[in-house]
Amino acid sequence: MIDEALREINRGCAEIIDNERIEKLLKAYFQEGKTYTVKAGFDPTAPDLHLGHTVLLQKLATFQKYGARVQFLIGSFTATIGDPTGKNATRKVLSKEDIIKNIESYTTQAFKILDESKTDIVYNDDWLGKMSAADLIALASNLTVARMLERDDFSKRFKTNVAIATSEFMYPLLQGYDSVYLKSDIEIGGTDQKFNLLMGRQLQKVYNIKKQQAILMMPILEGLDGVQKMSKSLGNYIGVSDEPNDMFGKVLSISDELMWRYFELLSDKSLDEIAALERAVKEGKLHPKKVKEDLALEITARFHDKEAAQNAKEEFDRIHSKSQIPNDISEFSCEGPIWIAKALVDCKMEPSTSQARRDIKQGGVKIDQKKVSDEKLELSSGEYLLQVGKRKFAKLKVK
Amino acid sequence: MIDEALREINRGCAEIIDNERIEKLLKAYFQEGKTYTVKAGFDPTAPDLHLGHTVLLQKLATFQKYGARVQFLIGSFTATIGDPTGKNATRKVLSKEDIIKNIESYTTQAFKILDESKTDIVYNDDWLGKMSAADLIALASNLTVARMLERDDFSKRFKTNVAIATSEFMYPLLQGYDSVYLKSDIEIGGTDQKFNLLMGRQLQKVYNIKKQQAILMMPILEGLDGVQKMSKSLGNYIGVSDEPNDMFGKVLSISDELMWRYFELLSDKSLDEIAALERAVKEGKLHPKKVKEDLALEITARFHDKEAAQNAKEEFDRIHSKSQIPNDISEFSCEGPIWIAKALVDCKMEPSTSQARRDIKQGGVKIDQKKVSDEKLELSSGEYLLQVGKRKFAKLKVK
Numbered sequence: 138m139i140d141e142a143l144r145e146i147n148r149g150c151a152e153i154i155d156n157e158r159i160e161k162l163l164k165a166y167f168q169e170g171k172t173y174t175v176k177a178g179f180d181p182t183a184p185d186l187h188l189g190h191t192v193l194l195q196k197l198a199t200f201q202k203y204g205a206r207v208q209f210l211i212g213s214f215t216a217t218i219g220d221p222t223g224k225n226a227t228r229k230v231l232s233k234e235d236i237i238k239n240i241e242s243y244t245t246q247a248f249k250i251l252d253e254s255k256t257d258i259v260y261n262d263d264w265l266g267k268m269s270a271a272d273l274i275a276l277a278s279n280l281t282v283a284r285m286l287e288r289d290d291f292s293k294r295f296k297t298n299v300a301i302a303t304s305e306f307m308y309p310l311l312q313g314y315d316s317v318y319l320k321s322d323i324e325i326g327g328t329d330q331k332f333n334l335l336m337g338r339q340l341q342k343v344y345n346i347k348k349q350q351a352i353l354m355m356p357i358l359e360g361l362d363g364v365q366k367m368s369k370s371l372g373n374y375i376g377v378s379d380e381p382n383d384m385f386g387k388v389l390s391i392s393d394e395l396m397w398r399y400f401e402l403l404s405d406k407s408l409d410e411i412a413a414l415e416r417a418v419k420e421g422k423l424h425p426k427k428v429k430e431d432l433a434l435e436i437t438a439r440f441h442d443k444e445a446a447q448n449a450k451e452e453f454d455r456i457h458s459k460s461q462i463p464n465d466i467s468e469f470s471c472e473g474p475i476w477i478a479k480a481l482v483d484c485k486m487e488p489s490t491s492q493a494r495r496d497i498k499q500g501g502v503k504i505d506q507k508k509v510s511d512e513k514l515e516l517s518s519g520e521y522l523l524q525v526g527k528r529k530f531a532k533l534k535v536k
Numbered sequence: 537m538i539d540e541a542l543r544e545i546n547r548g549c550a551e552i553i554d555n556e557r558i559e560k561l562l563k564a565y566f567q568e569g570k571t572y573t574v575k576a577g578f579d580p581t582a583p584d585l586h587l588g589h590t591v592l593l594q595k596l597a598t599f600q601k602y603g604a605r606v607q608f609l610i611g612s613f614t615a616t617i618g619d620p621t622g623k624n625a626t627r628k629v630l631s632k633e634d635i636i637k638n639i640e641s642y643t644t645q646a647f648k649i650l651d652e653s654k655t656d657i658v659y660n661d662d663w664l665g666k667m668s669a670a671d672l673i674a675l676a677s678n679l680t681v682a683r684m685l686e687r688d689d690f691s692k693r694f695k696t697n698v699a700i701a702t703s704e705f706m707y708p709l710l711q712g713y714d715s716v717y718l719k720s721d722i723e724i725g726g727t728d729q730k731f732n733l734l735m736g737r738q739l740q741k742v743y744n745i746k747k748q749q750a751i752l753m754m755p756i757l758e759g760l761d762g763v764q765k766m767s768k769s770l771g772n773y774i775g776v777s778d779e780p781n782d783m784f785g786k787v788l789s790i791s792d793e794l795m796w797r798y799f800e801l802l803s804d805k806s807l808d809e810i811a812a813l814e815r816a817v818k819e820g821k822l823h824p825k826k827v828k829e830d831l832a833l834e835i836t837a838r839f840h841d842k843e844a845a846q847n848a849k850e851e852f853d854r855i856h857s858k859s860q861i862p863n864d865i866s867e868f869s870c871e872g873p874i875w876i877a878k879a880l881v882d883c884k885m886e887p888s889t890s891q892a893r894r895d896i897k898q899g900g901v902k903i904d905q906k907k908v909s910d911e912k913l914e915l916s917s918g919e920y921l922l923q924v925g926k927r928k929f930a931k932l933k934v935k
Binding site: 270304306 | 616665666671675676706
């Protein structure tokens, strides 16, 4: 049981620091029912979330399944700090009210994945807002400038002479201090957050917290193209608030390879279930499109509901069946005008004109992808794509 | 009058930034009686002050003569900040009480130079202690890391991989902010403080103070050797609490060249008075030693009193007259034993033995630097240094 939990927790991770600590926490949960805390930080801006953002939420949900309380940390502190110079136009000062409103919209989405009863939403301005300049200076004494400049983004900016405000050096320290204040057992974040995540571990040590947080880093999710990271600006994203039809259709559009990646990072299916699906596909027992539909249904149902997902699937089928025209359609020609029922028989699509008339009445016959309703229709000269039911096609040239 | 004041203020400065502002402040003082503020920062540690420290105080005193109120700023804020890591063993956390005690000892010395009635002692933890972490971050947003690393000492340490704590980046900002809070019109400091002094000017601008502080930088005072900076560890210093005799003697020990430097930076004499002395020495009308004695008297009287200074001079003369033996002393020889009075006549030091006897009676005759009291003394064989009064010497070899 612990092994399975650990496997699910490790699933899809880019890097884990102190997995041993995670093992011990799981053991204590399974053997003594002890819960533990997993911290994840979120911006108090209200972006339109896309699936890329939910990779982290999925992992948090997994932790909740195995005894974790989630510390859903809102980075509200920096958002409330003004820039006295007014230079930094990009940093909009948010009021606490703005932030709470943004976060409500955020959590409404997040709680489609997270268990609300096992989630504590905390705002770091509750403690950082009370911190004095003296405290901050004492905090800053724990890190050297050289070490700070090792951080990837700072290092790049420093080398290319892109300005770094000294205030920016404070943010990793504050994020780290959050872990001190919250006494987090585990923190999770993106791989791009490694420096800041380690800062929490380091500062917990400085502030005499006996056991430092384990760190779990999730990879960046690829977008629909399977190459670049999912992002709004690249247009390769599935938005959490996309309409069910869009959501379903976008999942179906990904490659088979990317599908397994999405299963790993986004599906609630267990690793064993996914492995079974993979086997079945490999052995030809299951069509990959069927598996992809299941994933699309799961994801669509998550952010809407099962019925909406099912409707989306049907709508998708309806629309896309249109274009399910085989490439090798038999071609016929005849003198016109010709009665539609006779034409269908001539083209070997119907056994008899009476059967043809019945099918027309039931809406089973299309010309150029439009349903035929008039059973007496005469085709004059021209070219026609005839269709009976879903699968029978013929091209007819009427002279 | 303004011109003279400006000359005295400019006197000895290493660098002045915005001298125009100083001119305007002086004009407003002389024409409208408007006072203005001059800030200088001091450490709340209680070092044994030496004359090097008083260069700044002398300049402040000059400003006070010309309408300034001195903001005697105690950097008490950082001294009260602890280092949570305990790494920084050199930084002793001082209590407010410690600081006040230290500063009392400091100002007791300083008020021998400064006019207490025109001095406001201010402690920066009074406002920095109330500053929040958020305020500090906003403050820090005004300066880039690159600019901070341009500071001489940071730059050197960064290049040679000597650790700089990120907290150290905060100190120049805080010192600058002091000028914002105090709305200082002028700040003075050592040349090594240029970066921090400019920070005050820059931040005043950011915080919308219409007229930024002028800056006046004083050079580092050379020690008794005239080469290296005056410092306790080099042993080339004159301590403010040195005994009058030491103080007087140390000043007399400096070179003539250094004497003029000390006049410029340490004397209350006006530039005109000093120029007159220089002329007189150049023209041979005044012995440089006499001028040096005046300087020694002035400095000793400043930290003790006139009487103590005068006593020190006399004591000095008494002791040092011993060694005032010319290099080119005439040598004589004679058969012994010989009567002292006759010996003095033979050596052409006395016109007659009766005069010699009178001088001996009055204590005006020395042998080997010891007074002779016995007018009947016979010199047996040996070598003797004979002296009559202060200036007459002879060497006598008695065979």
